[in-house]
Amino acid sequence: MTMTPGTPRTQAQARPQAAAPVLGNRALNRATLDRQLLLRRSGDLSVADAVAHLLGLQAQNVKPPYYALAARLEAFDPEELSGLLASRDLVRIVTMRSTIHLHTADDALTLRPLVQAARDRELHAFRKGLVGVDLGELASLARAAVEEEPRTMKQLREVLLPRWPDADSQSLAVAARCSLPLVQVTPRGLWRRSGQVALTTAEHWLGRPSEPVPTPDATVLRYLAAFGPASVKDMQTWAGLTRLREVFERLRPQLRTFRDGSGVELFDLPDAPLPDADTPAPARFLPEYDNLLLSHADRGRVVPPEYKGRTWKGNFAYSVFLVDGFLAGVWRLEEGMGADKDAAVLTIEPFGTLTKAQRHELTEEAERLLSGPMSGARTYDIRFGTVMER
Secondary structure: OOOOOOOOOOOOOOOOOOOOOEEOOHHHHHHHHHOOOOOEOOOOOHHHHHHOOOOEEEOOOOOHHHHHHHHHHEEEOHHHHHHHHHHHHHHHHEHHHHHHEEEEEEHHHHHHHHHHHHHHHHHHHHHHOOOOOOOOHHHHHHHHHHHHOEEOHHHHHHHHHOOOOOOOOHHHHHHHHHHOEEEEEEOOOOOOOOOOOOEEEEEHHHHHOOOOOOOOHHHHHHHHHHHOOHHHHHHHHHHHOOOOOOHHHHHHHEEEEEEOOOOOOEEEOOHHHHHHOOOOOOOEOOOOOOHHHHOOOHHHHHOOOHHHOOOEEEEEEOEEEOOOEEEEEEEEEEEEEOOOOOOOEEEEEOOOOOOOOHHHHHHHHHHHHHHHHOHHHHHEEEOOOOOOOO
16 A cells, blocks of 8 residues: 555554563563662671662661661661661651651652642541641641641640530541641651650651652652662552553653553663572561552562562561562561560471571571671561461
């Protein structure tokens, strides 16, 4: 068929584009581990730089960020992270997926505004308890209270309930948490220190205003640097946001694309590393809620299908370990138990059978953890539990 100049091509006549390369599951695993600093520990990144590169660390509990960095940094000292919290260079704040994350101060002031729409949607679940409540007035009243002095959620309810006595007190406090960028003030989060959750605004704690709501483009690129290659749904799962397809399409000219084994389109930075699928992956102990397991719609790149759902029991999450780059079981550390207050016991509970070499590798990794600055024990024991059936 002859085409005259200026005649538009139909879809059938358009030149076919080359099919995107397919990345198998092991290739995806190795790429993600490399971005997550889990293929080899970084000896160059500072604690703050690592937290920034990883776009924050899950911090639902106090200890997980410390164990997350111990698995990723060569010479990690928990007191360095603790010091950065005390100096307010790092903060604990609700961001992605409505969960507490440890962020740099800069990220706390930019990522929180980025996900504010998700926090607004979260309020819909509490609307029955907020009938007649002016959310703007609530935010102003709550801000004044927590900036006067840090408040616990109980204390915040006590401030708000007299103004709206017919409202549900819990819903009032949740509305404040969703409406305002509330950070957990220290000593909460400091290494081996106790402290209840007390809140104030990020602006008050950091002494500077929140940044304007950023476009998501830069965050998409940062997400791919830390979690890629990834699909649109993967990033939406990580951020708790929707409607990001148009952002990826806008960025498409500067990205490369792949397909996974199921045909899902994956995006990636053009110069991001793609280690060989056979690259050795060391054993690693990760804390509960580690973002490695929570930041993709399809977790198969790290979680074997037969182990799906076995790291949770109700609302409780177990600490996990990796063997050959994949989830292989759970672990727990007991310190100061029994008669010897300076002793620690680390118990490894695999989901399947471990080889002799794998048990040796896990033992070496456990000894590294228990003999370094993360441990306050003078003596320790490493035990292998029975295969779990959860």
